[in-house]
Amino acid sequence: MKQRLEYIDIAKGLGIIFATLCHTEHWELAYYTLAFNIPIFFFCSGYTSSKKDINLTICFGRQAIKLLKPYLFFNILLLFYFHDFSLRAIFGIFYSRYCLFPFGTVTDIFPLFIVGNYPMWFLTCMVVAYLLYDLLIYYPKYQYWLIATYLVITTCATFLPILLPWSLDTAPLTAIIMFCGTQIRKYVPNIFSNRKPHILILLSFISYCVLIPFCDGINISIRNYGSSILTYFLAAICGSIVLIYVARLIQKTILGTIIKQIGNHSMTIFCIEIPFILLGKQFSNSILPDMLPLHFAVLTSFIQLTFALAGGYLFSILLHKNKYIQKIVF
Numbered sequence: 001m002k003q004r005l006e007y008i009d010i011a012k013g014l015g016i017i018f019a020t021l022c023h024t025e026h027w028e029l030a031y032y033t034l035a036f037n038i039p040i041f042f043f044c045s046g047y048t049s050s051k052k053d054i055n056l057t058i059c060f061g062r063q064a065i066k067l068l069k070p071y072l073f074f075n076i077l078l079l080f081y082f083h084d085f086s087l088r089a090i091f092g093i094f095y096s097r098y099c100l101f102p103f104g105t106v107t108d109i110f111p112l113f114i115v116g117n118y119p120m121w122f123l124t125c126m127v128v129a130y131l132l133y134d135l136l137i138y139y140p141k142y143q144y145w146l147i148a149t150y151l152v153i154t155t156c157a158t159f160l161p162i163l164l165p166w167s168l169d170t171a172p173l174t175a176i177i178m179f180c181g182t183q184i185r186k187y188v189p190n191i192f193s194n195r196k197p198h199i200l201i202l203l204s205f206i207s208y209c210v211l212i213p214f215c216d217g218i219n220i221s222i223r224n225y226g227s228s229i230l231t232y233f234l235a236a237i238c239g240s241i242v243l244i245y246v247a248r249l250i251q252k253t254i255l256g257t258i259i260k261q262i263g264n265h266s267m268t269i270f271c272i273e274i275p276f277i278l279l280g281k282q283f284s285n286s287i288l289p290d291m292l293p294l295h296f297a298v299l300t301s302f303i304q305l306t307f308a309l310a311g312g313y314l315f316s317i318l319l320h321k322n323k324y325i326q327k328i329v330f
């Protein structure tokens with residue numbers, strides 16, 4: 001069995017904290033993490049992946065099943081939780097996109113994820129990304145041609161009037177981010193071995209600081225890359241490298257141990273966070289006065305974040321306790 005890298009689990013934990021914070025009342029608290037709080041999961045997947053001694057079809061099949069089982073389980077669960085069995089809600093699950101039209105293009109963007117399942121676009125995006133990534137790994141002779149093709153598809157897709165199902169328009173770019181994770185581990189294997197920052201980590205930190213002004217409004221779930229695809233891609237890679245280094249620094253600490261546990265259960269937290277965020281909002285409204293200065297109002301976001309992380313974590317523990325349920329969901 002492949003040994004888990006503790007700092008990678010911590011990095012995923014940090015990623016889910018920032019991603020969840022983006023879905024709270026004051027999402028701007030996570031403004032400086034927008035460029036990497038989702039790419040970190042793709043980067044880490046590539047960083048810990050390698051070519052398997054099985055054929056491409058079997059490899060991809062296993063990856064897809066591992067992602068689609070929780071996707072279907074949690075979507076069905078949320079349909080019952082919100083008691084919405086409308087055609088749009090069901091179609092949204094199959095289409096797997098937050099909305100049909102990009103923001104700012106039409107008056108009605110036609111929301112599709114309407115049962116608190118909008119973070120789950122990530123799972124189907126990763127399914128497609130894994131297929132494209134596997135092609136890069138299994139056919140190294142064509143890597144440059146494939147990467148060029150993925151970039152062309154990503155660029156051309158920005159002109160489409162709708163968002164494509166299963167993130168077919170953005171998955172090519174996330175597949176390249178995964179591949180970058182693999183290449184970093186292959187060619188710079190000791191980058192995270194020492195507490196003293198590697199030169200690539202320092203360059204990544206400086207680059208990310210320079211790129212931040214170009215990352216305004218980034219939201220890959222709705223095909224928004226900020227200023228450009230290039231600046232988003234560079235910021236995603238640089239931010240991921242820096243975040244993993246931070247994870248390496250807090251490894252073996254109490255904080256690191258806590259965040260590692262969150263990272264180990266990040267999939268469940270990702271899928272089920274919205275109901276807990278809404279519960280956190282209700283709780284916040286019941287204990288906080290209506291009119292608060294901004295620096296106190298942000299407490300609402302931290303309460304929502306706590307509800308989402310704690311609720312998702314405990315729910316995940318319960319699912320893993322029963323081997324039969326665990327086999328169905330994960």
